Amino acid sequence: MEPTEPTTTAAGFWSDTGRSGIASWIFSTDHKRIGLLYFYSVFGFFLVAVALGLLLRIELMAPGRTIMGPQAYNALFTVHGVVMVFLFIIPGFQGSFGNLVMPIQIGARDVAFPRLNLLSWWLYMAGAAIILTSLFTGGGPPDTGWTFYLPFSGRTGTNVSLAVFGVFVVGFSSIVTGVNFITTIHRLRAEGMTWGRLPLFVWSLYATAWVQILATPILGITLVLIIAERLLGTGLFEPGQGGDPLMYQHLFWIYSHPAVYIMILPAMGVISEIIPVFARKPIFGYRMIAFSSIAIAAAGSLVWGHHMFTSGMSDMAILVFSFLTFIVAIPSAIKVFNWISTLYRGSISLEAPMLFSLSFIFLFSIGGLTGLVQGAAATDIHVHDTQFVVGHFHYVIFGGSGFAFFAAMHYWLPKFYGRRYAEKPAIIAWALMFTGFNILYFSMIVLGLEGMPRRYYDYLPEFAPLNLVSTIGSWILATGLMILLVNLFMGLRSGARAGSNPWGGATLEWSIPTPPPTENFADEPVVTHGPYDFRGTGVP
Numbered sequence: 001m002e003p004t005e006p007t008t009t010a011a012g013f014w015s016d017t018g019r020s021g022i023a024s025w026i027f028s029t030d031h032k033r034i035g036l037l038y039f040y041s042v043f044g045f046f047l048v049a050v051a052l053g054l055l056l057r058i059e060l061m062a063p064g065r066t067i068m069g070p071q072a073y074n075a076l077f078t079v080h081g082v083v084m085v086f087l088f089i090i091p092g093f094q095g096s097f098g099n100l101v102m103p104i105q106i107g108a109r110d111v112a113f114p115r116l117n118l119l120s121w122w123l124y125m126a127g128a129a130i131i132l133t134s135l136f137t138g139g140g141p142p143d144t145g146w147t148f149y150l151p152f153s154g155r156t157g158t159n160v161s162l163a164v165f166g167v168f169v170v171g172f173s174s175i176v177t178g179v180n181f182i183t184t185i186h187r188l189r190a191e192g193m194t195w196g197r198l199p200l201f202v203w204s205l206y207a208t209a210w211v212q213i214l215a216t217p218i219l220g221i222t223l224v225l226i227i228a229e230r231l232l233g234t235g236l237f238e239p240g241q242g243g244d245p246l247m248y249q250h251l252f253w254i255y256s257h258p259a260v261y262i263m264i265l266p267a268m269g270v271i272s273e274i275i276p277v278f279a280r281k282p283i284f285g286y287r288m289i290a291f292s293s294i295a296i297a298a299a300g301s302l303v304w305g306h307h308m309f310t311s312g313m314s315d316m317a318i319l320v321f322s323f324l325t326f327i328v329a330i331p332s333a334i335k336v337f338n339w340i341s342t343l344y345r346g347s348i349s350l351e352a353p354m355l356f357s358l359s360f361i362f363l364f365s366i367g368g369l370t371g372l373v374q375g376a377a378a379t380d381i382h383v384h385d386t387q388f389v390v391g392h393f394h395y396v397i398f399g400g401s402g403f404a405f406f407a408a409m410h411y412w413l414p415k416f417y418g419r420r421y422a423e424k425p426a427i428i429a430w431a432l433m434f435t436g437f438n439i440l441y442f443s444m445i446v447l448g449l450e451g452m453p454r455r456y457y458d459y460l461p462e463f464a465p466l467n468l469v470s471t472i473g474s475w476i477l478a479t480g481l482m483i484l485l486v487n488l489f490m491g492l493r494s495g496a497r498a499g500s501n502p503w504g505g506a507t508l509e510w511s512i513p514t515p516p517p518t519e520n521f522a523d524e525p526v527v528t529h530g531p532y533d534f535r536g537t538g539v540p
């Protein structure tokens with residue numbers, strides 16, 4: 001689609017500020033500036049963790065030692081996991097795109113508590129700094145895996161306490177953002193912006209925020225208990241002292257399973273924004289999609305036990321958790337069904353945001369179906385702690401949330417930079433990433449079914465061919481990612497100017513100038529139509 005309006009030249013929120021230089025960013029309370037701060041930080045950590053992932057894959061390229069020893073390998077997958085989960089994908093959507101577009105989408109000038117919003121970013125950065133410090137001090141980087149399972153994490157000599165404390169601080173940031181978003185969505189909607197007209201991205205952020213404020217405190221307590229275990233020898237989880245390691249796993253997953261919905265719900269919201277715009281059709285089943293976000297958040301909070309089928313739970317507990325896990329598939333499937341129904345007979349334009357969104361549906365579906373294999377206790381016993389699990393969760397969080405993040409970058413960033421990226425290299429990047437992704441992770445699914453364990457530094461010779469294939473896939477993926485980055489960077493710096501509504505969207509962010517002015521709206525907006533009612537947007 002071509003820009004539909006004469007190009008804008010206003011510098012918008014980029015120039016309009018009382019401070020100058022870096023201070024105008026790190027002390028800004030403008031949600032758009034904070035959104036970009038978050039974007040650069042989370043994306044920077046993503047790139048670091050990708051580099052670590054590539055190193056892991058190089059080590060696994062051939063059996064035996066390739067480039068590092070076992071201890072380094074343990075540290076690497078731990079840091080890779082911790083950074084990807086706690087510094088990229090959990091804070092990623094709310095922090096960057098949530099901050100950038102949510103207030104505009106509901107017709108507000110900013111979030112309810114702009115200073116808390118800035119505090120949230122500062123807490124995030126402080127936590128990240130503490131995590132990074134833990135790698136170079138004390139006994140060196142933690143080697144426990146991102147789950148910090150006790151009793152091992154109580155006994156290892158590596159710098160677990162500091163790393164865990166860093167995650168604790170990041171958790172505070174998450175709670176603060178959650179409170180801020182819930183209040184904002186309740187209190188600051190423009191006139192006419194009823195709950196039934198709320199863009200689906202906002203609905204998804206709303207559901208996510210509830211998970212954040214209800215589940216994160218449990219993680220916080222659990223992390224403090226790890227530190228107490230290490231420093232005071234409380235022995236709550238230490239069998240030798242009468243403690244129970246299973247209790248740790250319950251506490252950890254009571255947060256961390258809901259946390260996967262913090263990672264995936266906003267991604268689903270992004271997809272629900274992009275699909276109707278690029279299919280030029282109102283979304284099919286608006287209410288069901290909105291409601292399913294809430295249903296996923298609620299039901300998804302009850303299924304944590306499926307991570308412990310092999311840890312020694314009663315048969316009854318296994319049955320119940322298995323059953324509940326299958327329940328969550330229903331609202332997830334409703335979303336997929338409604339996206340596909342929206343595509344049906346749509347007039348589809350395959351530009352970068354849409355290609356990444358369609359890949360989301362495909363990859364997330366594979367992730368979801370492999371999830372059901374693990375949700376059924378009988379089959380989970382076969383694939384538990386194998387590469388199958390690694391394949392599964394990368395399909396969900398990388399193929400799902402990650403690809404939705406790339407979709408959002410191509411869809412929304414031009415709005416904030418006022419310039420566009422080039423379409424052709426974007427499509428080449430997407431093609432390489434999609435191909436590389438499947439080669440990289442589908443191999444892992446097969447390896448897991450064949451019995452290759454996860455978190456292992458070495459493996460039997462029979463697993464060698466597929467491991468090599470997987471590693472080559474990681475390079476194809478990385479090449480695509482490089483092209484994506486260079487293209488976006490160059491486009492947003494010096495590409496063609498983006499009109500105010502390059503894609504023909506009907507949500508409010510497309511109704512204001514590009515880039516947006518500091519206060520977003522010149523006058524209080526009054527909303528008169530739904531977010532996917534494309535009549536009157538001026539685009540055929």
Ligand code: HEM
Nearest residue numbers: 053054056057077081084089145146397398454455456474
């Ligand atoms: C180029 C990108 C990536 C590559 C090459 C990669 C590769 C790997 C490898 C080889 C492992 C270790 C497998 C094992 O346990 O034996 C791993 C673990 C993991 N990855 Fe990735 N990954 C990538 C991206 C991501 C993304 C985007 C996320 C999440 C947002 C992620 C989250 C994780 C987590 C949570 C673990 C588990 C760590 C643990 O077991 O403690 N990865 N990855």
Ligand SMILES: [Cu+2]
Nearest residue numbers: 257304306307
């Ligand atoms: Cu789970």
